[in-house]
Amino acid sequence: MIGMRRKRLKTALVLTGGGSRAAVEVGALKVLDSHMRPDVIIGTSAGAINAAYYAGGMSPTELERIWENVTNRLVFPVNWQIMYLFGKIRSISHPYKLKRLIERTLPVKTFEECKIPLYINATDLRTGKSVFFHSGSIVDAIMASCAIAPYYPPYRINGVEYVNGGISNMIAIDEARALKCRQIIAVSTFSHRELYTQWNVLRLLSTSLDIVMLNKFYNELEIETRGFNPKHIIHINPKFPNYIHISDFRYTKALIKHGEDEARRMLRKIKI
Numbered sequence: 001m002i003g004m005r006r007k008r009l010k011t012a013l014v015l016t017g018g019g020s021r022a023a024v025e026v027g028a029l030k031v032l033d034s035h036m037r038p039d040v041i042i043g044t045s046a047g048a049i050n051a052a053y054y055a056g057g058m059s060p061t062e063l064e065r066i067w068e069n070v071t072n073r074l075v076f077p078v079n080w081q082i083m084y085l086f087g088k089i090r091s092i093s094h095p096y097k098l099k100r101l102i103e104r105t106l107p108v109k110t111f112e113e114c115k116i117p118l119y120i121n122a123t124d125l126r127t128g129k130s131v132f133f134h135s136g137s138i139v140d141a142i143m144a145s146c147a148i149a150p151y152y153p154p155y156r157i158n159g160v161e162y163v164n165g166g167i168s169n170m171i172a173i174d175e176a177r178a179l180k181c182r183q184i185i186a187v188s189t190f191s192h193r194e195l196y197t198q199w200n201v202l203r204l205l206s207t208s209l210d211i212v213m214l215n216k217f218y219n220e221l222e223i224e225t226r227g228f229n230p231k232h233i234i235h236i237n238p239k240f241p242n243y244i245h246i247s248d249f250r251y252t253k254a255l256i257k258h259g260e261d262e263a264r265r266m267l268r269k270i271k272i
Contacts (some may be wrong), residue, residue: 002010008065008177008214009181009182009183010040010182010183011036011037011038011039011040011181011182011183011184011234012038012040012042012176012179012181012183012185013032013036013038013040013041013051013054013185013186013187014042014043014045014047014171014187015041015042015044015048015050015051015186015187016044016045016047016170016186016187016188016189016190016217017044017045017047017048017100017146017148017164017165017170018045018046018188018190018246019043019045019148019190019246019247020046020075020169020245020246020247020251020252021189021240021246021255022045022047022049022050022189023251023252023256023259024187024189024238024255024256025046025256025259026050026060026063026064026067026256026259027064027255027256027258027260027261027262027263028260028263029050029060029063029187029259030033030060030061030064030260031259031260031263032263033059033060036185037116039117039181040116040117040118040119040154040179041116041119042120042121042132042176043118043119043121043145044145044164044165044169044170044171044172045144045145045146045148045164045165045166046121046189046219047187047189048121048141048146048165049142049144049146051120051208052102052106052118052138052141053105054116055115055116055118055139056106056108056114056115057107057108057114057115058107064256066101066263067252067256068252068253070101070252072247072248072249072250073097073250074079074101075093075097075098075249076093076151076247092150093152094142094153095147095152095153095155096147098134098143098146099139099143102139102142102143108138109138109139110135110137111133111134111135111136111138112135114138117134118134118138119132119133119134120133120134120141120142120144120145120165121133121165121169121172122132122141122144122147122155122162122163123164123165123167123169124160124162124165124168124232125154125161126161128167128168128170130165130168130169130172130175131162132172132175133145133179137256140155140157141157143155144157144162144163144165145164146164147162147164148163148164148166148167151247152164154213167215169220170190170213170217170220170223171186171188171217171221171224173186173221173224173225173228174224177227177228182229182232183232183233183234184225184232185234185236186234186237187227187236187263188217188236188237189238189240190217190218190219190237191237191238191239191240207246210246216243221235234266235266236263237262237265238258238259238261240258
């Protein structure tokens with residue numbers, strides 16, 4: 001069991017976003033599942049999807065089967081209104097297919113049904129601040145957390161519009177601290193790498209977003225881990241080939257294997 005032997009620390013499992021690259025979290029969960037039982041799970045964006053399935057009682061192997069059937073067209077179908085309402089549309093894709101998939105396959109529907117307490121991070125579009133959903137509809141919380149521009153429009157809950165949780169807090173370790181957790185197991189999909197660039201407008205936009213998010217991630221990681229004992233922070237952070245884009249789901253199997261390998265490497269390093 002990960003943690004102190006004599007007195008187990010309250011442990012948070014923290015999963016970041018990253019679109020298609022969040023498949024590595026599934027691989028990491030396949031390894032971690034036999035070593036730990038987190039007290040709290042905190043998820044952001046695509047990591048919120050993985051967090052919800054795992055907190056709801058689905059095994060990593062079952063979650064892997066869902067990921068293996070996910071395609072670009074399912075997650076990012078073209079919003080055809082772009083052809084005639086270009087100045088008025090709010091996104092280039094629409095999340096309805098993703099929402100239907102989650103509604104159909106998620107093992108629980110509300111936070112209250114979860115086997116492990118679950119917190120999902122989204123950003124209040126009015127204030128720019130993080131909101132951690134932990135009651136009510138999990139599907140709505142996931143869709144709010146995943147609403148990343150320009151791919152998805154803001155998601156409305158009770159009259160409030162939310163956008164991607166990573167905009168306000170990418171790794172959400174501060175929330176784990178607020179929940180009195182003293183040990184962190186974080187699986188992230190951001191790593192120092194050469195950024196892939198193709199000179200069309202969408203690639204240029206996504207590459208620029210990659211740069212901003214990468215710098216933001218490491219700044220947050222440094223700040224939010226202060227005050228924790230370094231021995232109580234396990235950060236699984238695979239390095240990605242520069243050609244794997246957040247909207248490219250062709251490499252899911254390879255990414256899951258990559259996550260498994262990195263999790264095993266980290267466990268050997270800390271001698272579990």
